[in-house]
Amino acid sequence: MLVLSWTPFIGLAAVGVASHMIERRMEYAGHGGYVLGLRILTHVVCAGICLSAWRDLFRYAGMILHVNGTW
Numbered sequence: 001m002l003v004l005s006w007t008p009f010i011g012l013a014a015v016g017v018a019s020h021m022i023e024r025r026m027e028y029a030g031h032g033g034y035v036l037g038l039r040i041l042t043h044v045v046c047a048g049i050c051l052s053a054w055r056d057l058f059r060y061a062g063m064i065l066h067v068n069g070t071w
Contacts, residue, residue: 008053015045 019042023035062068 005053005056008049011049012046015042015049 019038023038026032026035026038
């Protein structure tokens with residue numbers, strides 16, 4: 001049975017909401033140039049969360065299939 005963890009989804013939602021709120025405040029304050037940097041940082045954080053979830057998925061699949069990996 002595949003176990004679905006909601007942690008990555010909650011993490012992505014939290015990062016997205018927080019980033020959106022900060023971006024809007026930065027734009028209204030007149031710092032529109034910094035928004036691009038914040039968006040890049042947001043994408044990097046989201047990629048890290050996704051890669052962690054994929055790693056957990058492959059480790060779980062390896063455990064089910066009795067494949068020993070050292071990663």
